[in-house]
Amino acid sequence: MTDQSLRAGLRELARGARKLHKAMRDVETQYFCSVGGVLEHLQLVTNHPHFAWLLKLSGLMAELDERLDGEEAVEADGAAQFRTAFEELVGPRSPPDEAFRRRSLALLHDAPEVAMAHGVLRQALGKLPQVE
Numbered sequence: 001m002t003d004q005s006l007r008a009g010l011r012e013l014a015r016g017a018r019k020l021h022k023a024m025r026d027v028e029t030q031y032f033c034s035v036g037g038v039l040e041h042l043q044l045v046t047n048h049p050h051f052a053w054l055l056k057l058s059g060l061m062a063e064l065d066e067r068l069d070g071e072e073a074v075e076a077d078g079a080a081q082f083r084t085a086f087e088e089l090v091g092p093r094s095p096p097d098e099a100f101r102r103r104s105l106a107l108l109h110d111a112p113e114v115a116m117a118h119g120v121l122r123q124a125l126g127k128l129p130q131v132e
Helices: 003-032 038-047 049-069 076-090 098-110 112-126
Strands: none
Touching: 003 038, 003 049, 003 076, 003 098, 003 112, 038 049, 049 076, 049 098, 076 098, 076 112, 098 112
8 A cells, every 4th residue: 555545544643543532422411511602611621520531532543634734744654553552542452441442332322323433443444555
């Protein structure tokens, strides 16, 4: 795979991750309570313990965005490492963080929008090379 095709795959992964993160955040917000304005919601999502489990996904998304913003060529092994990291978080690989997996699976079963976003992410992951 070329740098260009790997970048395209990682950009698709980034879009899928953002959709999943938003869907999970929105459902968790509904479960938590009604919030006021946008700033109050941002404060809740970034600072309240109820949303802390989502920070794993947020951090991985930030790493991916940094990599895509860089000038360095994307290599197959680098793209494969992102695939592995996301698969450890959302499946099917064994999770290093059981708490995240439990919460995300509950939302996956409870909310169709999370299930759809999860499917989009899984499709993007399937297009990336795997760690050998």
